[in-house]
Amino acid sequence: MIPLIDLKRQYTMLSHEIMHALDEVLQSGQYILGPKVLEFEKECSEYLNVKHCIGVGNGTDALVIALESLGIGNGDEVITTPFTFFATAEAIVRVGAKPVFVDIDPLSYNINAEEIEKKITSKTKAIIPVHIFGQVCDMGRIVEIAKNYNLYIIEDACQAFGAEYEGKKAGTIGDVGCFSFFPTKNLSGFGDGGLIVTNNDEVAERARMLRQHGSKKKYYNEIIGFNSRLDEIQAAMLLVKLKYIDHWNKKRTEIAQKYNQGLKLEGITLPAKANDYERGHIYHLYVLQHEKRDLIISYLSQKGISTGIYYPVPLHLTKALQFLGYKEGDFKVSEEVSKKAFAIPMFPELTDQEIEYIISSINELGGKL
Numbered sequence: 001m002i003p004l005i006d007l008k009r010q011y012t013m014l015s016h017e018i019m020h021a022l023d024e025v026l027q028s029g030q031y032i033l034g035p036k037v038l039e040f041e042k043e044c045s046e047y048l049n050v051k052h053c054i055g056v057g058n059g060t061d062a063l064v065i066a067l068e069s070l071g072i073g074n075g076d077e078v079i080t081t082p083f084t085f086f087a088t089a090e091a092i093v094r095v096g097a098k099p100v101f102v103d104i105d106p107l108s109y110n111i112n113a114e115e116i117e118k119k120i121t122s123k124t125k126a127i128i129p130v131h132i133f134g135q136v137c138d139m140g141r142i143v144e145i146a147k148n149y150n151l152y153i154i155e156d157a158c159q160a161f162g163a164e165y166e167g168k169k170a171g172t173i174g175d176v177g178c179f180s181f182f183p184t185k186n187l188s189g190f191g192d193g194g195l196i197v198t199n200n201d202e203v204a205e206r207a208r209m210l211r212q213h214g215s216k217k218k219y220y221n222e223i224i225g226f227n228s229r230l231d232e233i234q235a236a237m238l239l240v241k242l243k244y245i246d247h248w249n250k251k252r253t254e255i256a257q258k259y260n261q262g263l264k265l266e267g268i269t270l271p272a273k274a275n276d277y278e279r280g281h282i283y284h285l286y287v288l289q290h291e292k293r294d295l296i297i298s299y300l301s302q303k304g305i306s307t308g309i310y311y312p313v314p315l316h317l318t319k320a321l322q323f324l325g326y327k328e329g330d331f332k333v334s335e336e337v338s339k340k341a342f343a344i345p346m347f348p349e350l351t352d353q354e355i356e357y358i359i360s361s362i363n364e365l366g367g368k369l
């Protein structure tokens, strides 16, 4: 079976380095907010070209803490996409604010920037663009809107570590950027982990306090915070992986190019690149669309090829968010894509043989559907 993502292959390749990093931390006796977290934050600052990086427990907490650091809470509205992982909207609700959805662009799967202005009210405080599947949103337009209406931008860059837009790294274009190091993300740990990035000194200071019980100095708690820190062990292992991220992202792009050139099945919609930037898309996932998705998925499963559906339910139709009062038909593009989209295997260690087998298996479906 070719998995959607094979985490063991990457580990096998790096096992010596990873075990060494792990041993170093275990020997050090410092397991929470020690030198490895500091070093990882510094390396990320350099790589992303951003002033502050703050390691936190996971990507969801990164979003929650980012919102709180900007003072967003009760009574505020935050504009985002319904076509994302649940955590984006969950974080908004968690701080007491209200998610206001804007439909997506059918080709990039990202928030349709042209629709944002219509949803801005006197309560709107921020926009959370999500760089879905690794492709950077139309940040030029979004920054312009945010400036005009005096809104914050929090980039949910959980799927886009290392992606670029006009020479800037995803996550560093808005006011705050949030990353996740969940094992399936393109830069991933061996457990949970997250990162908040910003060029704003005050926001960084608040985020640093919030991640550990609202204190700058232990036992001198100034505000109500969280216990959400990046583990020393995860930071040490992420430091090993950070060195390879450009190489891996390039590999993903090359695999995507092979898929783009090879897939010929009638009626299939390939993932469109909405911008021309070389690394505007790092293909965290390679997502296709087809009217007969479910037939294709079961056929591929028989052929030993795994697929995934991202996302089967747009957020406005989830049970948890029913209280927002949205109904079927409110975001037609997201709803349609959720019925037609499916992801095929995508990870840097996929072999050429596997890629060719996946392409020919999909193409031979022509006439059979």
Ligand SMILES: *Cc1c(COP(=O)(O)O)cnc(C)c1O
Pocket (backbone or CB within 6 Å): 058, 059, 060, 061, 084, 085, 087, 088, 130, 156, 158, 159, 179, 180, 181, 182, 192, 193, 194
């Ligand atoms: C993974 C992900 C998150 C949440 O990250 P966790 O580390 O799992 O908490 C948030 N937003 C998006 C778009 C994600 O893909």
